[in-house]
Amino acid sequence: MMKPSPTILIISYSLSGQTNGLLHGLVSGLEDSQCHVHHERLQPLAPIRFPFGSVPKTVVMMLRTFLRQRFAIAPLSTACDEQYNLIILAGPTWSYNPSGPMLFFIDRDGRRILKDQTVIPLISCRGYWRMHLWGLQRMLTQCGAEVANTMIFSHPAKEPWRTLGVFLKLSGKHPEKMAFIGSHYHRYGHDKTQAAEAREYGRLIGSHLAAGQPLADLALQHRTTCPD
Numbered sequence: 202m203m204k205p206s207p208t209i210l211i212i213s214y215s216l217s218g219q220t221n222g223l224l225h226g227l228v229s230g231l232e233d234s235q236c237h238v239h240h241e242r243l244q245p246l247a248p249i250r251f252p253f254g255s256v257p258k259t260v261v262m263m264l265r266t267f268l269r270q271r272f273a274i275a276p277l278s279t280a281c282d283e284q285y286n287l288i289i290l291a292g293p294t295w296s297y298n299p300s301g302p303m304l305f306f307i308d309r310d311g312r313r314i315l316k317d318q319t320v321i322p323l324i325s326c327r328g329y330w331r332m333h334l335w336g337l338q339r340m341l342t343q344c345g346a347e348v349a350n351t352m353i354f355s356h357p358a359k360e361p362w363r364t365l366g367v368f369l370k371l372s373g374k375h376p377e378k379m380a381f382i383g384s385h386y387h388r389y390g391h392d393k394t395q396a397a398e399a400r401e402y403g404r405l406i407g408s409h410l411a412a413g414q415p416l417a418d419l420a421l422q423h424r425t426t427c428p429d
């Protein structure tokens with residue numbers, strides 16, 4: 202008898218499209234290996250504008266997010282209450298923490314949806330993810346989830362241009378077009394290699410699930426990302 206295809210729930214938030222780009226690759230890879238994927242996007246009740254529009258507005262947002270402010274989200278669809286072989290929680294780092302919508306989701310729905318489930322977090326960040334991952338793992342464990350592995354993607358640009366570039370981008374500027382900075386900072390966010398890597402991770406996760414092999418054995422970290 203044929204084994205049923207693995208089922209995967211992806212719960213994600215993406216403000217500037219970087220997590221979405223990685224998920225596009227990941228979902229293709231999961232589907233390449235015959236997984237059924239339900240993708241649930243967290244929807245903030247008050248839309249969050251990207252870019253923030255000015256340097257002072259960006260600084261205020263950084264402060265709010267450093268204080269782990271929650272951003273209320275709409276209720277999730279009932280598909281999230283079904284049973285899955287794996288849940289992937291994907292989103293950006295905001296001031297060393299999970300994003301405000303993700304924090305709100307974990308507070309409100311985490312125990313109901315994540316208890317006794319196998320979870321893999323996917324983090325999109327400019328490069329400073331350790332505190333985010335540590336705090337997130339702690340929250341997930343408190344919800345009763347088993348964190349089986351992690352996927353971390355840092356922006357490939359070099360420092361200090363990466364930090365400067367992200368800050369300017371969030372403020373509404375175009376650092377890649379600026380005379381001096383632009384010669385060091387060519388683009389905001391992840392590159393095509395990382396999207397391809399995400400697709401490969403999707404294939405690996407799918408084939409491991411189908412074969413009933415432990416996801417903890419997979420090397421899903423830092424093949425193309427920066428060694429922070």
Ligand SMILES: Cc1cc2nc3c(=O)[nH]c(=O)nc-3n(C[C@H](O)[C@H](O)[C@H](O)COP(=O)(O)O)c2cc1C
Nearest residue numbers: 215216217218219220293294296297326327328329
């Ligand atoms: C408010 C805010 C705070 C951020 N703080 C961090 C940070 O502490 N560490 C980091 O590596 N990146 C930080 N970033 C950069 C994002 O994590 C990065 O741009 C990510 O790729 C965005 O993903 P998204 O487009 O899916 O939202 C921050 C971005 C925002 C908007």
